[in-house]
Amino acid sequence: MLLIKCPWCGERAETEFSCGGEAGITRPANPDSLTDAEWADYLFMRKNPRGAHAELWNHSLGCRRWFGVERDTVTYRIAKTYKLSPGKTD
Amino acid sequence: MKYSAFSLLRNALSHNRGWREAWRSPEPKKKYDVIIVGGGGHGLATAYYLAKEHGVRNIAVLEKGWIGGGNTGRNTTIVRSNYLWTEASLLYEKSMQLWEGLSQDLNYNVMFSQRGVYNLGHTLQDMRDIERRVNANRLNGIDAEVVSAAELRKSIPYLNTSPDARYPIIGASLQRRAGVARHDAVAWGFARAADKLGVDIIEQCEVTGINRAGGRATGVETTRGTIEADKIGVVVAGHASVLASMAELRLPVESHPLQAYVSEPLKPVLDTVIMSNAVHGYISQSDKGELVIGAGIDAYTGYGQRGSFPTIEHAMQAILELFPVFSRVRMLRMWGGIVDVCPDACPIISKTPVDGLYFNCGWGTGGFKATPGSGWVFAHTIAEDRPHELNEAFDLKRFETGALIDEHGAAAVAH
Numbered sequence: 001m002l003l004i005k006c007p008w009c010g011e012r013a014e015t016e017f018s019c020g021g022e023a024g025i026t027r028p029a030n031p032d033s034l035t036d037a038e039w040a041d042y043l044f045m046r047k048n049p050r051g052a053h054a055e056l057w058n059h060s061l062g063c064r065r066w067f068g069v070e071r072d073t074v075t076y077r078i079a080k081t082y083k084l085s086p087g088k089t090d
Numbered sequence: 091m092k093y094s095a096f097s098l099l100r101n102a103l104s105h106n107r108g109w110r111e112a113w114r115s116p117e118p119k120k121k122y123d124v125i126i127v128g129g130g131g132h133g134l135a136t137a138y139y140l141a142k143e144h145g146v147r148n149i150a151v152l153e154k155g156w157i158g159g160g161n162t163g164r165n166t167t168i169v170r171s172n173y174l175w176t177e178a179s180l181l182y183e184k185s186m187q188l189w190e191g192l193s194q195d196l197n198y199n200v201m202f203s204q205r206g207v208y209n210l211g212h213t214l215q216d217m218r219d220i221e222r223r224v225n226a227n228r229l230n231g232i233d234a235e236v237v238s239a240a241e242l243r244k245s246i247p248y249l250n251t252s253p254d255a256r257y258p259i260i261g262a263s264l265q266r267r268a269g270v271a272r273h274d275a276v277a278w279g280f281a282r283a284a285d286k287l288g289v290d291i292i293e294q295c296e297v298t299g300i301n302r303a304g305g306r307a308t309g310v311e312t313t314r315g316t317i318e319a320d321k322i323g324v325v326v327a328g329h330a331s332v333l334a335s336m337a338e339l340r341l342p343v344e345s346h347p348l349q350a351y352v353s354e355p356l357k358p359v360l361d362t363v364i365m366s367n368a369v370h371g372y373i374s375q376s377d378k379g380e381l382v383i384g385a386g387i388d389a390y391t392g393y394g395q396r397g398s399f400p401t402i403e404h405a406m407q408a409i410l411e412l413f414p415v416f417s418r419v420r421m422l423r424m425w426g427g428i429v430d431v432c433p434d435a436c437p438i439i440s441k442t443p444v445d446g447l448y449f450n451c452g453w454g455t456g457g458f459k460a461t462p463g464s465g466w467v468f469a470h471t472i473a474e475d476r477p478h479e480l481n482e483a484f485d486l487k488r489f490e491t492g493a494l495i496d497e498h499g500a501a502a503v504a505h
Contacts, residue, residue: 014400015400036490036491039490043489045340045489046331046342046344047335048331048344048345048391049332050393053391055391071390075394076394
């Protein structure tokens with residue numbers, strides 16, 4: 001069981017959270033100007049790294065706020081959790 | 091040595107000292123016509139069909155661990171072809187047809203047992219979806235039928251078909267040709283058969299880089315040195331993104347642990363395969379008597395071949411909802427395999443922007459059933475440098491064109 005530190009609520013069991021996937025994916029400001037390949041890259045392509053991973057989590061059964069997590073995808077060790085700056089996704 | 095009743099008898103009479111290794115352990119050569127990265131079932135099947143159907147003789151399969159140590163030996167062994175969409179169902183049905191002759195073809199008993207697979211419906215909407223899928227399957231020439239709760243009660247006596255159940259079972263779809271196969275034997279059988287056709291199976295050989303020159307793949311760097319190749323097929327399941335990044339490609343997959351569990355061995359209690367979307371679990375009984383149980387993927391991405399505790403609890407809840415009688419069965423083992431899940435829950439069997447580099451990935455939670463078919467179409471794709479009509483729709487380009495094949499939820503089990 002992962003113990004995840006919500007930046008607002010403190011350490012809670014993983015069952016209170018939902019994982020929102022890779023951090024730092026920003027919706028393109030002007031989708032109409034993108035090629036199909038660029039749009040597909042934004043929509044579907046993921047880093048999916050083996051090792052350090054920056055991701056977004058939501059404290060869905062708690063305060064319901066989003067925050068950032070740095071987690072290792074092999075050891076599952078969480079290096080840190082942090083509040084997101086307004087308008088930022090990483 | 092050809093395996094037969096006669097060879098069994100002869101070896102029994104000579105105290106079983108005459109058995110030889112099932113495949114060689116050769117040193118890697120400097121250069122191959124085709125290198126397959128990944129010695130799982132799909133990779134070995136690809137090499138086998140490349141040699142058998144396309145006459146390619148100079149092939150190596152590179153496996154970072156040992157044969158049968160990855161997802162091929164980490165699944166719940168279910169084989170079925172009752173997918174909803176035509177593209178998917180025809181691909182899985184090709185695989186089913188190969189399964190039906192596989193033991194004879196490989197001269198290796200893969201213990202393919204067509205004991206039927208039931209997909210349960212717990213709500214009216216489940217039953218509508220089941221009827222739609224059964225009709226779609228039949229239009230594609232795939233056997234499928236709808237069965238009622240009364241029929242289920244008769245054929246699977248321990249299944250909780252009480253209307254008072256928390257999630258009452260209303261009916262099910264049944265594919266009678268579906269079933270299970272012995273997963274290790276599939277890996278070993280393909281390895282042995284490929285080896286017999288001259289394929290070099292090189293274990294303990296991890297690929298660390300993909301060499302390219304002028305937009306073309308030229309070989310791989312490995313922990314056992316540089317190996318050149320005209321063509322490289324990558325079939326590494328959960329590690330597809332890691333290999334793709336070596337060639338600066340991006341894939342639309344995310345890797346998750348998928349767990350499976352076996353119980354202590356019991357006397358025969360379950361002679362078929364039961365899957366339920368609504369409570370999300372699936373169960374069969376192995377020939378050794380263990381209950382083989384599977385459920386959903388872990389909620390977050392991961393490469394650790396172990397699962398999370400909440401997922402174990404969820405799987406057990408699901409099985410006990412279906413079979414309260416198993417509440418005192420003790421679980422024996424659990425393990426995790428890393429599955430690469432695609433946004434549309436369908437595989438990618440495709441050429442890539444790099445010439446001579448091919449990827450077969452994204453099978454997600456359902457790759458085992460496709461082992462022979464996946465190898466068969468991937469071998470065609472590599473040999474001919476173009477997809478077979480069965481895997482044309484499973485191109486990487488579909489994420490640009492939008493022609494996704496949405497089997498999430500449609501494919502008889504939630505992903």
